[in-house]
Amino acid sequence: QLQLVESGGGLVQPGGSLRLSCAASGFTLDSYAIGWFRQAPGKERKGVSCISSSGGTLNYVDSVKGRFTISRDNAKNTVYLQMNSLKPEDTAVYYCAARIDFCSYFSANYEYWGQGTQVTVSS
Helix, strand or coil: CCCEEEEECCECCCCCEEEEEEEEEEECCCHHEEEEEECCCCCCEEEEECCCCCCEEEEHHHCCCCCCEEEEEHHCCCCCCCCCCCCCHCCCCEEEEEECCCCCCCCCHHHCCCCCEEEECCC
16 A cells, blocks of 8 residues: 655744654655645645655745755655744644655645644744
8 A cells, every 4th residue: 555654743832843754655755756735724735845756856935945954765765854943834734745756836746645744833
């Protein structure tokens, strides 16, 4: 069974850090671009960051540039999202998703999705 599993979410104070992981099972990630999306309560799901299958293309939305870093370790079949200087507006459920080769911020372009991990930034 092809699965993506996110982990690493939690409750953190403003200014704190979290590292999210997206681990694949049933398939290898090295041919897939991985996107991170987030969905806050009452809002639509939006793309946050993406890394191409080669790792050569890294994309970030403006609101997270300079604070979030996406990376991949194909040997571990895992993609990471390091989140620093977290703000209350980063609070959301974070999802990872996989599509062949190239990045996209359109969720409909992704084939596989994880179940999501909650990130809450609050004092």
